[in-house]
Amino acid sequence: MPMKTRFCFLILVLFLAAAQLSAQNYTVTDLGTLGGNYSGAAAINNLGQVAGTSTNASNQTLATLFSGTGTGNINLGTLGGDTSYATAINDNGTIVGYSYFDVSFIFHATQFSGTGNGNIDLAGPGAASVPSFANGINQSGTVVGYRFNGANANAVLFGPNGVGNVLLGTLGGSPIRRYGDQLGRTDCRVR
Numbered sequence: 001m002p003m004k005t006r007f008c009f010l011i012l013v014l015f016l017a018a019a020q021l022s023a024q025n026y027t028v029t030d031l032g033t034l035g036g037n038y039s040g041a042a043a044i045n046n047l048g049q050v051a052g053t054s055t056n057a058s059n060q061t062l063a064t065l066f067s068g069t070g071t072g073n074i075n076l077g078t079l080g081g082d083t084s085y086a087t088a089i090n091d092n093g094t095i096v097g098y099s100y101f102d103v104s105f106i107f108h109a110t111q112f113s114g115t116g117n118g119n120i121d122l123a124g125p126g127a128a129s130v131p132s133f134a135n136g137i138n139q140s141g142t143v144v145g146y147r148f149n150g151a152n153a154n155a156v157l158f159g160p161n162g163v164g165n166v167l168l169g170t171l172g173g174s175p176i177r178r179y180g181d182q183l184g185r186t187d188c189r190v191r
Contacts, residue, residue, distance in 0.1 A: 032070035034062060039073075041066065042097075043088045051076075051086035051095045061085070063097050063112055077116035079108055086112060088136045096122070096134035096143050109134035109145050109158055123147070124162040134158060 033039045036055025044050045054064040054073060063076035063086035078084040081100020089095045099110040099119065109122035109132040122143060123132045132147035143158040147167075155168035 029068065030070045031066040031068070032073055034064060034073055034075050036060075039064065039066070042086055045089045045091045045093070047091055047093075049089055049093055051089040051097075053085045063095070063099065063110075065089075065095060065112075065114060074114065075116050076112040076114065077119055079110055079119055079121050081105070084110065084112075087134060090137045090139050090141065092139065092141070094137055094141055096137045096145075098133045098145075101128060104129075107131050107133060109143070109147070109156070109162075111143065120161055122158040122162040122165070124159070124165045127162075132156065 031039055031041060031050060031052075032054075033056075034054040035057035036059055038061075039052065039054035041050050041052040043052070048068065050066040050068065052064055052066065053061055054066075055061055056075065061083050062078070063084040065074040065076060065086070067073050076084060076086060076095060078099040080102045081104075084097060084099035086095050086097040088097070093114060095112040095114065097110055097112065098107040100106065101108040101121065101123070106129060108127070111120040111122055111134070113119050122134055122145075123130060127147070130147055130149070132145060134143050134145040136144045145156055145158065146153045147156050148154075149167075157166040157168055159165050
């Protein structure tokens with residue numbers, strides 16, 4: 001075997017050995033549902049608690065706190081409508097997302113109680129017809145998201161119990177949303 005071929009072969013063997021040593025092992029856990037045929041995890045906190053969405057036996061989509069065992073998941077309820085979504089959970093186990101406010105099919109930012117009863121409408125007083133969505137919560141319980149103002153979406157810092165909400169606005173683009181440790185992002189339009 002020529003020297004150049006042996007060298008290339010040796011490099012290939014070393015590369016494969018290094019790849020094998022650095023291979024990651026993962027465990028996939030079936031989180032189950034609320035009795036339906038769909039579930040999706042949206043957030044996990046540092047304690048391993050998982051929040052997301054699942055369907056029940058009636059095919060109703062509901063915010064869910066997953067048990068981690070595939071059974072015993074908790075239906076987080078709604079604000080009076082028939083649909084809800086959990087989007088974030090902090091290390092205190094506080095879960096936020098959005099839920100139909102009533103039968104009007106308008107989503108409202110929601111802080112879920114964790115039991116399915118006593119959920120908090122974060123949209124605020126006088127906002128029954130304004131769609132809003134909670135996308136993030138930090139360890140202090142500060143909730144961020146966005147709400148629509150006509151055709152425009154504006155970032156919101158939600159106040160406790162929906163009182164004292166602060167519109168953060170945009171830079172002229174799409175809604176600000178939470179990714180990682182950032183408050184969010186926005187798209188700018190230069191005119």
